[in-house]
Amino acid sequence: MAKIIAIANQKGGVGKTTTAVNVAASMAATKRRVLLIDLDPQGNATMGSGIDKYEVDATCYELLIEDKPLEEVIIKNTSGKYDLIAANGDVTAAEIKLMELFAREVRLRNALAGVQDKYDFIFIDCPPSLNQLTVNALAAADSVLVPMQCEYYALEGLTALMDTIQKLASVVNPNLKIEGVLRTMYDPRNRLANDVSEQLKRHFGEQVYRTVIPRNVRLAEAPSFGAPAMYYDKSSTGAKAYLSLAGEILRRRNSQQAAAAKAS
Ligand code: ADP
Numbered sequence: 152m153a154k155i156i157a158i159a160n161q162k163g164g165v166g167k168t169t170t171a172v173n174v175a176a177s178m179a180a181t182k183r184r185v186l187l188i189d190l191d192p193q194g195n196a197t198m199g200s201g202i203d204k205y206e207v208d209a210t211c212y213e214l215l216i217e218d219k220p221l222e223e224v225i226i227k228n229t230s231g232k233y234d235l236i237a238a239n240g241d242v243t244a245a246e247i248k249l250m251e252l253f254a255r256e257v258r259l260r261n262a263l264a265g266v267q268d269k270y271d272f273i274f275i276d277c278p279p280s281l282n283q284l285t286v287n288a289l290a291a292a293d294s295v296l297v298p299m300q301c302e303y304y305a306l307e308g309l310t311a312l313m314d315t316i317q318k319l320a321s322v323v324n325p326n327l328k329i330e331g332v333l334r335t336m337y338d339p340r341n342r343l344a345n346d347v348s349e350q351l352k353r354h355f356g357e358q359v360y361r362t363v364i365p366r367n368v369r370l371a372e373a374p375s376f377g378a379p380a381m382y383y384d385k386s387s388t389g390a391k392a393y394l395s396l397a398g399e400i401l402r403r404r405n406s407q408q409a410a411a412a413k414a415s
Pocket residue numbers: 162163164165166167168169170195279335336337364365366367368370371372389
């Protein structure tokens with residue numbers, strides 16, 4: 152069964168898409184079968200996977216609104232060696248159309264039921280708001296990965312986000328877990344970043360990943376090359392950090408599975 156991880160934070164520009172694309176590629180490089188779902192109408196994860204968002208035959212719009220079969224929506228083996236469900240401007244309409252549909256919160260969850268055994272990991276890149284698309288991601292996911300920048304108001308925003316996630320989850324997905332909090336665009340020379348990072352660890356403890364994603368220009372350049380950073384510059388600190396994150400996600404899953412087996 153695939154583990155489904157939603158990458159969410161209602162703030163824009165915190166590194167959600169960069170994380171989605173690079174963690175998907177890193178996980179695929181460990182020979183896991185990976186599907187990345189772009190749920191953001193901006194289509195940045197699509198472009199960053201080397202797929203032209205203006206040229207795709209189908210996006211998550213067709214999946215969510217028109218019940219198009221998954222096989223017709225999934226783009227196989229993109230530049231990051233994972234499969235992709237694309238997004239583009241059409242997906243903006245999905246948000247509005249979802250409101251008219253029956254069981255609107257669980258459209259994505261139901262759609263994914265058929266591919267759960269075909270993948271080891273499914274990552275969902277969420278839009279920068281808590282709209283119906285994000286609700287669909289949270290309803291479908293096993294857990295949420297929250298990327299954040301260690302800035303002055305970050306903790307406040309994060310506490311609000313966690314509250315919202317918990318409230319939403321209690322309605323649409325009571326089993327939803329916090330997968331982890333990821334520090335992104337980190338500059339260790341910045342004192343404020345270090346202070347916020349310490350507060351974050353005090354507040355969220357083990358939920359904070361040990362892996363820290365540094366500010367690295369290669370991560371910002373890779374999308375224009377149409378591939379995740381590990382295929383653009385595999386020796387870059389950014390590419391290495393995301394490989395390390397994939398390793399940490401795998402170790403967490405193994406220990407969760409071991410704990411579950413022990414409890415049963
Ligand atoms: P979000 O999806 O949360 O809006 P993005 O992943 O698109 O955030 O990142 C916002 C911008 O910051 C993008 O231009 C991206 O290339 C850049 N960026 C993201 N992570 C890093 C990083 N670790 N180092 C340098 N630039 C980054």
